[in-house]
Structure formats: C-alpha cells, structure tokens
Amino acid sequence: MRSSRLSGVMPGPAGRNGPDHRRAPTTGMGAGAVDAVDALLPQTQCGRCGYDACRPYAQALARGDADVNRCPPGGEATIAALARILGRPVKALDPACGAAGPRETAIIDESACIGCTVCIRACPVDAIIGARRWMHAVLESECTGCGLCIEPCPMDCISMVPARTGPATPEGWLAERAPFSRRRFERRRRRESALESAPHHRERAGRIDAIESLRTRSAEQRRADIAAAVARVEARKAERGARDAAAVPPAKQAREPGCRPRHGEDRR
Ligand code: SF4
Ligand code: SF4
Ligand code: SF4
Secondary structure, three states: OOOOOOOOOOOOOOOOOHHHHHOOOOOOOOHHHHHHHHOOOOOOOOOOOOOOOHHHHHHHHHHOOOOOOOOOOOHHHHHHHHHHHHOOOOOOOOHHHOOOOOOEEEEEOOOOOOOOOHHHHHOOOOOEEOOOOOOOEEOOOOOOOOOOOOOOOOOOOEEEEEOOOOOOOHHHHHHHOHHHHHHHHHHHHHHHHHHHOOOOHHHHHHHHHHHHHHHHOOHHHHHHHHHHHHHHHHHHHHHHHHHHHHHOOHHHHHOOOOOOOOOOOOOO
C-alpha cells in the first residue's frame, strides 16, 4: 500500500462513471480522504484527466490508482497540492492529458445557433441557457471552460475564448469558484437522476440522441441534413400560406390586406 497522509481511512462510496470508477478501492481510502483530494481539484469537470469528472479522479487518486499529474486546468499548483497530501513526488503535467493554459470560456455565435439544446445537455454545470428553436447563450460567470459543449454542437457555433470574468489563476479559481462549480455539478446530477425516472424522459432523450447523432456525420452530411430540415420547414410554411389564402372569401381576397370594408360593402 502506498504511504500517505490519507491512509487508514475506510473505503468511500462508488463513483458514478463506469466500471473503472466503481471498482472497490485498492487502498484503505474513505469518503473523507476522497473529499480531501477532491477539494484540491478545480471542479472544471472537463474529463481531461481521463476520468469522467473531478470526483472519479479524486477516488482513483485516493485508491492509489492514478498519478498526481493528470489535471491540466489545475496546473502545477494542483500537482504540488496533490503530491503533498498524498505523500507522492511532484511530477510534470502528463502531456497526454493536454497542456495547462489561461482559463477560457465558451461563447456561442447566436446568429448560427438553431436552438437544438444539445449543448445544454453537454454542459456539466448548467452554464448554458436557451430553449428549443431559440438562440442559446453561455453564462460566462458559471462557465468552467471545460469545452464539453464544443464537439456536440451540430452547427459548430461554439468557440472558446480567454475568460473575461472570474479569477485568472488556478489558485484563485480553486479558492473562489471551485466549490461553487462542484455544487452546480452535483445539483445537475441529482436533477438528471430524478429526470431519468420521469415518464417523458425516454421520449425526450430519444429526440436529443437523434440530434446528437448529427455530430458523428461529416460536415458535408451535416450541412445537407440541416439544408433538408430548413427546406422542409419552408415547404410547410408555403403549404400553410396556400391553405390560408384558399380559405379567405373571394371578396376579401380582392381587397388589399388589412383594408376596412368600403361603405355599403358586404362585411362578410
Ligand atoms: S478539472 Fe482536472 S480533475 Fe477535474 S475533470 Fe478536469 S482534468 Fe479531471
Ligand atoms: S458552457 Fe461549455 S465550456 Fe462552459 S462549462 Fe458549459 S460545457 Fe463547459
Ligand atoms: S448545440 Fe449549437 S446549435 Fe444547438 S443550441 Fe447549442 S449552440 Fe445552438
């Protein structure tokens, strides 16, 4: 067993993310130990460490199954803090996990957004607002910069830019924003669990999955899909317009739209 300040505590709860994170702890680490490690992680929930979120990485660290150098958003400060609490050597950030860099935030090109809501589903901390068929926007103050909304967007209208609000350094983020992001992430998970047992969830999830499947198609295929969808909407509009025009009595059709009936004219 690896020696650390956290050893000797009882095993903690299983992780949420797949079999790797649910297997029994390999060292005597408990919920308190996992909490202590998790408190050192930035709560970006980006998955760049190779785990689905910060908590599963904390569990793997506490078990002794993961190295301390896998969190790019935390950078050197997080590596040093993890090494200290776990009694392990400090290492350079693992390049396989990506590079550390300035904090970023997502922005949406609202003119290109089709309101499919896929990005809302991808965001782990509910930092995107919008409604079906309406433009969406990022709440910059809530965005952790995880980038998870980029890939699923079928219109490629989300991009990352340097963060314009909030702490600039990993240390500042950890102190000021990480606890808040953890709470938002956990609240979302509780809501998702409750939704999964709701009667309409399967139908809604099916619709969203259909939209998400767009991202597995090539850019050309996606453009063709979207053009076909737009053509269908235009055809329906034209059909409805023709139907409405046919329903108007001939006397009214002869008048300019919106004209009041002339004196003595039949008002029917
Ligand atoms: S912030 Fe760090 S620990 Fe959390 S998911 Fe991202 S890489 Fe993993
Ligand atoms: S808006 Fe995008 S980048 Fe920001 S937290 Fe949500 S998924 Fe991550
Ligand atoms: S995924 Fe893209 S197109 Fe769909 S709502 Fe979000 S920003 Fe708009």
